[in-house]
Each structure stands twice: as C-alpha cells, then as structure tokens.
Amino acid sequence: MHINQSTDALLLIDLQPDFMPGGALAVTDGDQILPAVHQLAEKFQHVILTQDWHPEGHISFASSHPGAAPFTQIHAPYGAQTLWPDHCLIDSPGAQLHPALRIPHVEMILRKGFRKEIDSYSAFLENDHITPTGLAGYLHERGLKRLFIAGLAYDFCVRYSAEDGTRLSFECLVLEDACRPVALPHSVDETNHSFASLDVRRIATASL
Known part of the structure; x- marks a missing residue:
C-alpha cells in the first residue's frame, strides 16, 4: 500500500508505561508493539501521538466510586462508563510517553481525559461523543x-478513535498487529464488528 506523505498520517494511541506490562492498567504484551511502531514511524512524514492524562478522582477510576470494582460499569451522565484502576495520573511516571519511544519527528501530542467528570477514549471526541x-x-x-492507527488498546481507545475519525469523514485504517487489546468479555468481537459495519479496514504493518 502506497503512503501519500502529503495527506496520510500515523496516529499512535496511548503508548504509555501504565498500559504496558507492570503498569497500573497493563495491556498484555503491550510493549511488544514498540518495534513495529518505530518501523511505522519511519515510513510517515506526519506522526501524531495521544496521551491519556487523568486528574486524581477521575470519573473513570473505580476508586472514585465507593464499593465499585475495576472493570465493572456505571451509568455516567454521558452513558455507560467502564471503571478502571487509577492510571495515567497527570505528570506521574506511568502517564509519560514510554521512555523507549524514539520518534523525533512527532508533530503533535494530544492529551485526553483531563476533564475530571468525563472520560475520553477517542482521539477526536470525549465520551459524550459531542465534545x-x-x-x-x-x-x-x-x-x-x-x-x-496503532497503539493501545485495540478494543477501546484505538477502536473509538477509528470510529469517530471515520464518522468525521477521515479514512481510517487500523494496523492490527501494532495494537493489543484489553480483551474484556466480548470487547474484541464488538470492535471487529464495529469496524466491519463502518468499513474501517484492519491491515498489517507489512502491507505498507
């Protein structure tokens, strides 16, 4: 597949220690995508990163809801919200970009999830799907x-970024082997079904 350096961009989602093995919200084998990420970045003139960036007491933290357990759901004012372990606290080591990242030509780093009362999976919209x-x-x-699009996690922030990008009239392709999922019950199947319904293509890094 030919990359158009004028109109194509690589969007790398949440490559942060808290989502890697040993982190507060570790994605299994999350660190194993880093070599592919570096190879991809060398192919693109335009590279954008996202960075989860949460204040203490964030609505998505199970600890903010007495008696609630991580990976359960609540009904927030903007809809269903999965609760997570505290992660990517503003300016904490786990919230920094992974120290092994070496992408000097990154053009933009987009921080998301910094509003205490709303979560933000997507790189485009907060979880109210409006902001x-x-x-x-x-x-x-x-x-x-x-x-x-590549990064962590396939079935959450990668998924919602690709969905919203598509709805906003961008052509979105997900580099499936340069992602890893959280893999909650049914989350990967639901992601694949959503991508198929929106014509979001799942491709391999070797196709570029």
Missing part, C-alpha cells in the same frame, strides 16, 4: 485525510 478534542480541526487545517 471535540481539536484533532479533527488540526487534521483538516493540515490537509491530512487518511489515518493509519
């Missing part, structure tokens, strides 16, 4: 139209 992060405007102004 924008500003990424769509940035991409439009730069003339970037097609996004190749």
Whole structure:
C-alpha cells in the first residue's frame, strides 16, 4: 500500500508505561508493539501521538466510586462508563510517553481525559461523543485525510478513535498487529464488528 506523505498520517494511541506490562492498567504484551511502531514511524512524514492524562478522582477510576470494582460499569451522565484502576495520573511516571519511544519527528501530542467528570477514549471526541478534542480541526487545517492507527488498546481507545475519525469523514485504517487489546468479555468481537459495519479496514504493518 502506497503512503501519500502529503495527506496520510500515523496516529499512535496511548503508548504509555501504565498500559504496558507492570503498569497500573497493563495491556498484555503491550510493549511488544514498540518495534513495529518505530518501523511505522519511519515510513510517515506526519506522526501524531495521544496521551491519556487523568486528574486524581477521575470519573473513570473505580476508586472514585465507593464499593465499585475495576472493570465493572456505571451509568455516567454521558452513558455507560467502564471503571478502571487509577492510571495515567497527570505528570506521574506511568502517564509519560514510554521512555523507549524514539520518534523525533512527532508533530503533535494530544492529551485526553483531563476533564475530571468525563472520560475520553477517542482521539477526536470525549465520551459524550459531542465534545471535540481539536484533532479533527488540526487534521483538516493540515490537509491530512487518511489515518493509519496503532497503539493501545485495540478494543477501546484505538477502536473509538477509528470510529469517530471515520464518522468525521477521515479514512481510517487500523494496523492490527501494532495494537493489543484489553480483551474484556466480548470487547474484541464488538470492535471487529464495529469496524466491519463502518468499513474501517484492519491491515498489517507489512502491507505498507
């Protein structure tokens, strides 16, 4: 597949220690995608990173809801919210970009989830599906139209970024082997079904 350096961008989702083995919300084998991420970044002129960035007492933390357990759900004002262990606290070591990342030509780092009363899986919209992060405007102004998406986690922040990007008229392709899932019950199957319904292509890094 040919990369158009003028209109294509690589969007890397939440490559942070808290999502890697040993982190507060570890994704199994999350660190194993880093070599593929570096190889991908070398192929793209335009690279954008996201960074989960939560205040203490964030609505998505199980600890913010007495008696609630991680990986259960509550009904938040904006809809269903999965509860997580405390993770990616603002300015904490686990919230930093992974120290092994070496992508000097990154153009933008987008922090998300910093509003205490709403979570933000997607790189484009908060979980109310209304409040924008500003990424769509940035991409439009730069003339970037097609996004190749990789990172953590496949069935949450990668999924919702690809869904919202598609609905906002960007062509989104997910680099499946450069992602890893949280893999809650049914979450991967639901992600794959959603991608199929929206015509979000799942491709391998070797196809680039």
